[in-house]
Amino acid sequence: MSKITLHYLDKSRAFRVLWLLEHLGLEYNVVPYVRENNRAPEELKKIHPLGRSPILEIKDEQTGKTKIVTESGYIFQYILENYDQEKILSLKDPEQAEQVQYYLHYAEGSLQPPLLMEYVYSLAAQSPGPFPLSYLVRGVLDKISGAYSRGEVKNQIDYLETEVSKNEGYFVGGQFSAADILLSFPLQMAFLRGFAQAKDYPHIKKWLESITSEKSYSAAKDSAAQYES
Ligand SMILES: N[C@@H](CCC(=O)N[C@@H](CS)C(=O)NCC(=O)O)C(=O)O
Numbered sequence: 001m002s003k004i005t006l007h008y009l010d011k012s013r014a015f016r017v018l019w020l021l022e023h024l025g026l027e028y029n030v031v032p033y034v035r036e037n038n039r040a041p042e043e044l045k046k047i048h049p050l051g052r053s054p055i056l057e058i059k060d061e062q063t064g065k066t067k068i069v070t071e072s073g074y075i076f077q078y079i080l081e082n083y084d085q086e087k088i089l090s091l092k093d094p095e096q097a098e099q100v101q102y103y104l105h106y107a108e109g110s111l112q113p114p115l116l117m118e119y120v121y122s123l124a125a126q127s128p129g130p131f132p133l134s135y136l137v138r139g140v141l142d143k144i145s146g147a148y149s150r151g152e153v154k155n156q157i158d159y160l161e162t163e164v165s166k167n168e169g170y171f172v173g174g175q176f177s178a179a180d181i182l183l184s185f186p187l188q189m190a191f192l193r194g195f196a197q198a199k200d201y202p203h204i205k206k207w208l209e210s211i212t213s214e215k216s217y218s219a220a221k222d223s224a225a226q227y228e229s
Contacts, residue, residue, distance in 0.1 A: 001061045004028040009040050009053030010228050013072050017054045018224055019181050020076060023216035026083055032227035073104040076178050089178040096173040103171055103179035111156050111186050117149035118195045150195075157196045157204070160187070164203040169210060180211045 004021065008014040008030045021028045033041055033053065045051035048070050056069040056078070069078050080090040080100075091097045121141045128137035160171075160183070168174030171183060187204055190196045198205045211217065 003059040003061055005031060005057040005059070007031050007033065007044060007047050007053055007055035007057065008224075008227050009033045009044065010035055012053050013185055014054035015220065015224055016072060016181050016185050017056065017075055017079075019184075019216060019220040020079055020089070020178065022219040022223065023089060023181070023214070024079070024083055026079075030223070030227060034229055071108070072182065073108050076104050076182055077101070080178055089176075089181070091173060091175070091177050093173060096177070099172045100177050100179045104182060107182045107186060111160075111183070114149040114152035114156065115186055115190055115195060118145060118153055119189075119193060121145050121149070122193065153190065153195050157187070157190060157201060161201045161203050164207045169203070169207055171207075176211065176214065180207070184208070184211060 004026060006014060006017055006021070006028055008018065010032070018030070033044055035041070040051050040053055042051065044053060044055070047055050047057065048068055050070070052070065054070070054072060054075060056075050058067045058069060058078075059065070060067075069075050084090045087097070089100075091100055121144065125138050125141050128134035128141075163171060170176060171179040187208065191198045191208075198208075
């Protein structure tokens, strides 16, 4: 038997891990952390030197050994390999299972970087200094965004819209899988932060409505409520 502890930073990717654990009906403990100036607090570095959340701590109760697992995609892979024997979220069909694996890499490897760039530019544009410097700064940020990340966000989300439309409303095999949970965060954030408009992506919009009506989503939301400020 092993004991699972999730190091959970408020308003973060850690919610997806909570959702994953709830959907698989696993027992877990949560250690909550609250952001300081929008960053993770220093104490998270005691768990892993990068101090980023999510972090999963797996303690083998027989040997007493503890394993630290980081990176959302790898955390998902680890949980699916070790705790999803029924292949509820990793999917039974081998080709579909491969496709789920692909999305575990894709979400942080390809989709997240241009979204993060847009987020950083939007933060910088919010405090650009006094006029006329603000005018110049906003203009430069807009140029940088236009040169790469704005178009790349559109490229990525257009691609995902086509994939959902081809796969009967989900990302893999017309059914709910770990890929849907992992892709929920960047796509929700893209719409929430205005980097893409939900009305332009009807299949993704419907997909979001559908996956967030899963019982495990509500259970994860209820669980997370106590850790969110
Ligand atoms: N690639 C990592 C990213 C982890 C990450 O950047 N987490 C954010 C929360 S969403 C964080 O800890 N931010 C706090 C900070 O950077 O100080 C993953 O997928 O787990």
